Amino acid sequence: xxxxxxxxxxxxxxxAIATSTFTPIKPPSQPLAVRSPYLSTWQPAGSxxxxxxxxxxxWPSFWNGRTLGWQGLIRVDGTTYNFMGDMSxxxxxxxxxxxxxxxxxxxxxxxxxxAIKLTVTFLSPITPDDWKRQSLVFSYMNLSVESxxxxxxxxxxxxxxxxxxxxxxxxxxxxxxxxTASDDVVYHQIFRQTQEAWTEISDQTEFGNWYxxxxxxxxxxxxxxxxxxxxxxxxxxxxxxxTQDTNYRAISNSWPVFAHAFDLGSVGTSSVxxxxxxGLCQDxxxxxTTSSGVVPQTSLYLDxxxxxxxxxxxxxxxxATAYELSSALDAQLQEDSVNANxxxxxxxxxxxxxxxxxxxxxxxxxxxPLVWLKxxxxxxxxxxxxxxxxxxxxxxxxxxxxxxxxxxxxxQNQEAGLYPNTYSMHDIGAxxxxxxxxxxxxxxxxxxxxxxxxxxxxxxxxAITKDTSYLEQHYKLLSQWAEYLVADALIPANQASTDDFxxxxxxxxxxxxxxxxGIQAMSVIANLTGNTADASNYSSIASDYVTQWIGFANATxxxxxxxxxxxxxxxxWSLLYNAYADKALNLGIIPQSIYDQQSExxxxxxxxxxxxxxxxxxxxxxxxxxxxAATANEPTRQDMIDAVATWAAATSEWLPFGDLYxxxxxxxxxxxxxxxxxxxxxxxxxxxxxxIV
Ligand SMILES: *[C@@H]1O[C@H](CO)[C@@H](O)[C@H](O)[C@H]1NC(C)=O
Ligand SMILES: *[C@@H]1O[C@H](CO)[C@@H](O)[C@H](O)[C@H]1NC(C)=O
Ligand SMILES: *[C@@H]1O[C@H](CO)[C@@H](O)[C@H](O)[C@H]1NC(C)=O
Ligand SMILES: *[C@@H]1O[C@H](CO)[C@@H](O)[C@H](O)[C@H]1NC(C)=O
Ligand SMILES: *[C@@H]1O[C@H](CO)[C@@H](O)[C@H](O)[C@H]1NC(C)=O
Ligand SMILES: *[C@@H]1O[C@H](CO)[C@@H](O)[C@H](O)[C@H]1NC(C)=O
Ligand SMILES: *[C@@H]1O[C@H](CO)[C@@H](O)[C@H](O)[C@H]1NC(C)=O
Ligand SMILES: *[C@@H]1O[C@H](CO)[C@@H](O)[C@H](O)[C@H]1NC(C)=O
Numbered sequence: 001x002x003x004x005x006x007x008x009x010x011x012x013x014x015x016a017i018a019t020s021t022f023t024p025i026k027p028p029s030q031p032l033a034v035r036s037p038y039l040s041t042w043q044p045a046g047s048x049x050x051x052x053x054x055x056x057x058x059w060p061s062f063w064n065g066r067t068l069g070w071q072g073l074i075r076v077d078g079t080t081y082n083f084m085g086d087m088s089x090x091x092x093x094x095x096x097x098x099x100x101x102x103x104x105x106x107x108x109x110x111x112x113x114x115a116i117k118l119t120v121t122f123l124s125p126i127t128p129d130d131w132k133r134q135s136l137v138f139s140y141m142n143l144s145v146e147s148x149x150x151x152x153x154x155x156x157x158x159x160x161x162x163x164x165x166x167x168x169x170x171x172x173x174x175x176x177x178x179x180t181a182s183d184d185v186v187y188h189q190i191f192r193q194t195q196e197a198w199t200e201i202s203d204q205t206e207f208g209n210w211y212x213x214x215x216x217x218x219x220x221x222x223x224x225x226x227x228x229x230x231x232x233x234x235x236x237x238x239x240x241x242x243t244q245d246t247n248y249r250a251i252s253n254s255w256p257v258f259a260h261a262f263d264l265g266s267v268g269t270s271s272v273x274x275x276x277x278x279g280l281c282q283d284x285x286x287x288x289t290t291s292s293g294v295v296p297q298t299s300l301y302l303d304x305x306x307x308x309x310x311x312x313x314x315x316x317x318x319x320a321t322a323y324e325l326s327s328a329l330d331a332q333l334q335e336d337s338v339n340a341n342x343x344x345x346x347x348x349x350x351x352x353x354x355x356x357x358x359x360x361x362x363x364x365x366x367x368x369p370l371v372w373l374k375x376x377x378x379x380x381x382x383x384x385x386x387x388x389x390x391x392x393x394x395x396x397x398x399x400x401x402x403x404x405x406x407x408x409x410x411x412q413n414q415e416a417g418l419y420p421n422t423y424s425m426h427d428i429g430a431x432x433x434x435x436x437x438x439x440x441x442x443x444x445x446x447x448x449x450x451x452x453x454x455x456x457x458x459x460x461x462x463a464i465t466k467d468t469s470y471l472e473q474h475y476k477l478l479s480q481w482a483e484y485l486v487a488d489a490l491i492p493a494n495q496a497s498t499d500d501f502x503x504x505x506x507x508x509x510x511x512x513x514x515x516x517x518g519i520q521a522m523s524v525i526a527n528l529t530g531n532t533a534d535a536s537n538y539s540s541i542a543s544d545y546v547t548q549w550i551g552f553a554n555a556t557x558x559x560x561x562x563x564x565x566x567x568x569x570x571x572x573w574s575l576l577y578n579a580y581a582d583k584a585l586n587l588g589i590i591p592q593s594i595y596d597q598q599s600e601x602x603x604x605x606x607x608x609x610x611x612x613x614x615x616x617x618x619x620x621x622x623x624x625x626x627x628x629a630a631t632a633n634e635p636t637r638q639d640m641i642d643a644v645a646t647w648a649a650a651t652s653e654w655l656p657f658g659d660l661y662x663x664x665x666x667x668x669x670x671x672x673x674x675x676x677x678x679x680x681x682x683x684x685x686x687x688x689x690x691x692i693v
Pocket of ligand 5: 523524527535536537539
């Protein structure tokens with residue numbers, strides 16, 4: 001079948017249904033404030049549950065779909081319009097003319113009564129090389145207004161948040177405080193009255209302080225109190241009462257909201273803007289089991305700032321720099337992606353990077369940081385090896401040291417003797433934010449999967465940094481895992497791979513090649529650390545295994561040659577995404593004839609929205625398709641990328657960018673949403689780097 005580009009398909013859709021355009025596409029959900037597993041606020045867009053991609057007239061939500069009150073109002077010449085959120089009793093909505101996303105921004109262009117243009121920019125910074133900024137769990141909203149009809153207009157703007165941000169259960173009691181920090185930064189601080197450290201309700205965090213801030217300047221006013229009261233105050237007068245309601249109560253009891261407003265006075269053709277910050281401060285966000293027991297981990301931002309308010313003031317006054325750094329990253333990613341595989345590829349990478357960075361959180365000090373990842377939406381495991389693995393191209397592309405910081409806790413735990421199995425552990429804790437390990441070894445068993453992943457990712461990190469000491473430091477454990485691969489990779493026992501939703505199976509072709517590539521990677525690690533006897537031993541084992549593997553895995557009966565899903569079943573096939581590290585690191589262990597054969601085969605199993613992971617279901621994974629595309633020859637690579645981009649634009653799903661979906665209907669499977677694995681969409685960029693080890 002022939003594929004229309006996602007852009008062309010979208011253009012025809014949008015002219016039919018709405019006045020807003022969407023650049024480059026309308027993603028399932030539009031990122032508003034997305035910086036960590038807990039600051040993850042989105043605007044549902046897909047028609048299945050969203051309003052079609054408009055900021056006004058629908059509540060934003062947490063990544064899992066739960067409403068987070070965030071209301072925006074603009075008053076022009078005395079008439080109030082809703083530019084964001086879904087408050088009741090106000091039917092005037094602004095007119096949205098365009099929505100655009102980049103890797104770090106969502107930009108809504110709106111007009112009010114054909115008189116005023118309102119541009120709302122949501123910036124969730126990504127600064128991979130600047131850990132001071134990266135440590136802050138905060139996002140920006142910038143409101144910019146200008147006249148578009150040649151006249152001046154009096155304009156006031158308003159925005160509030162509800163207390164829904166502080167707990168996953170609206171019966172819980174919220175408390176709050178209004179105050180002024182340095183540099184005229186004014187803020188509402190909102191928190192759960194009963195702090196429950198390290199706990200979650202429906203994935204929302206139940207401790208820490210939320211801040212909703214702006215900079216006080218002429219025309220500023222504030223208020224907190226019941227939603228209808230505070231909003232009516234603005235609608236009626238264009239300013240707030242500068243009063244506080246100290247009747248702390250349940251989140252849903254006369255819904256308290258926390259508002260800022262600005263009277264911008266008379267606005268002409270030069271634009272006037274105001275910047276707001278939203279974020280979360282948790283001093284000790286993580287619990288981590290080390291040899292000395294369970295140790296709370298201090299947030300990295302506290303290494304740079306003495307207090308939460310110092311951090312808040314820095315962030316609020318740093319917009320220009322954060323915008324510049326993030327825009328530079330946006331431009332670089334866009335350009336690299338277009339150069340690699342065109343606009344359709346950029347659709348995916350610019351959407352994917354945010355998930356890789358929105359799923360992590362930083363603790364420790366500048367000298368000794370750690371990075372924690374949540375396996376969002378599947379089960380909440382922490383630093384899951386087979387989630388870091390698909391995501392890792394995003395960290396390799398931006399700053400490979402972040403990958404090391406994600407792997408460090410896994411190495412530390414196992415090297416401290418806190419895990420009894422000889423293969424690699426699956427994750428560092430059954431539920432975020434408790435990195436309490438598995439002293440009984442009872443984690444989800446994916447022995448071949450995770451042992452191969454750890455060795456391969458360690459070498460990937462080395463390929464960028466040339467950090468030989470890291471290889472030396474972990475040589476013993478890496479060798480132990482390599483022994484496991486030698487024993488199990490060629491004839492894999494009946495076990496789950498990372499695609500555990502497909503079920504367990506013996507002799508999986510793709511799992512076997514991960515193990516074999518892992519043995520070859522271990523050979524390189526051995527050589528780099530002066531263990532030359534080990535190097536030649538592992539290398540000859542890997543070569544011998546590859547030859548045998550081709551014999552076991554190559555289908556014998558089909559017309560179109562291909563590898564099977566499992567040995568000996570010629571009617572099966574799967575995406576051979578585990579060949580990726582061989583390509584990306586130029587290991588040369590898999591013969592080119594295999595890549596050529598698979599590149600010829602894949603188009604024959606391409607569905608409307610992509611190629612299924614394997615013959616067991618019509619399901620596919622966005623990340624594995626792009627990984628596989630990175631191993632394929634053109635034009636197969638481009639066709640595979642186009643299909644995933646077409647899906648992202650066409651699906652009616654509305655939870656943030658799922659990675660597991662049905663390739664014929666486009667529906668999500670198991671509602672996998674907002675997962676860090678979307679960092680894998682950058683796989684082609686890393687494969688194009690020409691890494692040599
Ligand atoms: C990542 O950023 C840190 C902090 O700036 C820097 O020290 C490190 O060298 C960077 N790593 C890579 C691989 O660029
Ligand atoms: C807010 O965004 C507008 C563009 O929409 C820009 O002109 C303005 O400078 C930004 N505000 C600040 C304070 O940087
Ligand atoms: C983390 O551990 C604490 C006990 O230290 C427990 O109260 C909390 O419920 C756990 N959190 C999760 C998300 O399981
Ligand atoms: C796995 O493949 C090997 C080699 O073809 C074969 O000997 C063995 O019986 C297979 N195991 C299973 C469980 O199918
Ligand atoms: C070890 O590295 C050297 C230098 O790059 C290379 O010549 C040799 O073939 C490598 N040995 C193995 C076993 O990979
Ligand atoms: C090569 O590695 C295998 C598997 O680890 C081991 O059994 C064998 O003794 C090694 N051979 C040499 C010569 O080191
Ligand atoms: C796989 O088997 C087919 C025959 O079914 C053959 O044409 C092809 O060359 C084999 N591929 C490889 C890489 O050996
Ligand atoms: C071969 O694969 C097909 C498709 O998955 C399956 O229905 C069949 O049972 C498999 N046959 C064997 C012998 O495993």
